[in-house]
Amino acid sequence: MKLTPVTIGDLTLEVPIIQGGMGIGVSLSRLAGSVAKNGGMGIISCAQIGFNDPLFERAPFKANMKAIKDQYEMAKTIAGNGIVGFNIMCATFKYEKYVQRCVEVGADVIISGAGLPIHLPELVAGSKTKIAPIVSSEKAAKVLLRTWAKRYTRTADFLVIEGPEAGGHLGFKYDGIENAIANMDEEVKKIIAVAKEYGEKFQCEIPVFFAGGVYDRADIDHYLELGCAGVQMATRFVVTEECDAPSDYKQRYLNAKKEDVKIIKSPVGMPGRAIENKFTETIKTKQIPIAKCRSCLSYDHCDRKTIPYCITEMLLNSVTENPDCGLVFAGSNVFKVNEMTTVPALMKELSE
Numbered sequence: 001m002k003l004t005p006v007t008i009g010d011l012t013l014e015v016p017i018i019q020g021g022m023g024i025g026v027s028l029s030r031l032a033g034s035v036a037k038n039g040g041m042g043i044i045s046c047a048q049i050g051f052n053d054p055l056f057e058r059a060p061f062k063a064n065m066k067a068i069k070d071q072y073e074m075a076k077t078i079a080g081n082g083i084v085g086f087n088i089m090c091a092t093f094k095y096e097k098y099v100q101r102c103v104e105v106g107a108d109v110i111i112s113g114a115g116l117p118i119h120l121p122e123l124v125a126g127s128k129t130k131i132a133p134i135v136s137s138e139k140a141a142k143v144l145l146r147t148w149a150k151r152y153t154r155t156a157d158f159l160v161i162e163g164p165e166a167g168g169h170l171g172f173k174y175d176g177i178e179n180a181i182a183n184m185d186e187e188v189k190k191i192i193a194v195a196k197e198y199g200e201k202f203q204c205e206i207p208v209f210f211a212g213g214v215y216d217r218a219d220i221d222h223y224l225e226l227g228c229a230g231v232q233m234a235t236r237f238v239v240t241e242e243c244d245a246p247s248d249y250k251q252r253y254l255n256a257k258k259e260d261v262k263i264i265k266s267p268v269g270m271p272g273r274a275i276e277n278k279f280t281e282t283i284k285t286k287q288i289p290i291a292k293c294r295s296c297l298s299y300d301h302c303d304r305k306t307i308p309y310c311i312t313e314m315l316l317n318s319v320t321e322n323p324d325c326g327l328v329f330a331g332s333n334v335f336k337v338n339e340m341t342t343v344p345a346l347m348k349e350l351s352e
């Protein structure tokens, strides 16, 4: 199938590929700006985005607010007219402030998952920022779009469906992942029907993008045939020169074998897909005491007394210390990547 540009309100996405947000420190300005420059949508992860600032250890929230502006401006400088936005997880502590800050700096889009972004429309009201929820089921898509229609008389500018083969947190139960893999195509068709229904209600198109395990052009074509407008991909963008993660981290991707890809328990209360290492071995039997709380998650998402480890600490370890001793999220197809590439080369390979 031919890849065609996607219209999202007044924006045109030349190549229908979104580079998924990757925290902490994996998708920042360089990766997002480069993807946008090459016609895709570049997404900066807001998760502890200011971790590199000396201010971070003392005042993480302040450092994050500052970094949102800096990272966006740097990404836009690389991107030219390309589309750059942010991924903000609903479970984030002070989620509303993060959204407002992204709007304030002029974000083209905000994509929000790890929960349902019920209040997102009122937080972006009056701005040009486009909004997209991440959903994993027809039920979630229906609940969210119905609520937005009732409360805010509006709908999503686009929709991301995240399937069970994605990297990072998964919107499925631990014991439901295999079943979800078998039935995902049917679910995708149902979610597309929901998007169509609300598109008709609001006399607009709601383009749908599929994420999770999309590896090559054949995969992209498959989702276009199901009715998607495009895809969101993350794992493949990690092994690019432009990816903001350190080279040790990328090396873990290059070394990963099929049997190294595991489903782990996250303190967020969701399963997550990651590469097996010393850290994943440790949490099988031990709780890792929290050295320092940097208030990443809202209180209803993190019970500081009972969590098996601190998610911020372990994600930070993998990009600032040693990827063997931290959490290295990756999609199910990570074992297939075996050489470094660049964003232009990858975009060319996927879009030709």
Ligand SMILES: Cc1cc2nc3c(=O)[nH]c(=O)nc-3n(C[C@H](O)[C@H](O)[C@H](O)COP(=O)(O)O)c2cc1C
Pocket (backbone or CB within 6 Å): 019, 020, 021, 022, 023, 024, 026, 045, 047, 087, 089, 112, 113, 114, 134, 162, 165, 166, 167, 168, 169, 211, 212, 213, 214, 232, 233, 234, 235, 236, 328, 329, 330, 331, 332, 333
């Ligand atoms: C290293 C890594 C970090 C991620 N971090 C986030 C995140 O902070 N927020 C989020 O919504 N999704 C996150 N994801 C999910 C991706 O944005 C994307 O939807 C998913 O990985 C797509 O599947 P793929 O990696 O198989 O292409 C992450 C994925 C990876 C691999």
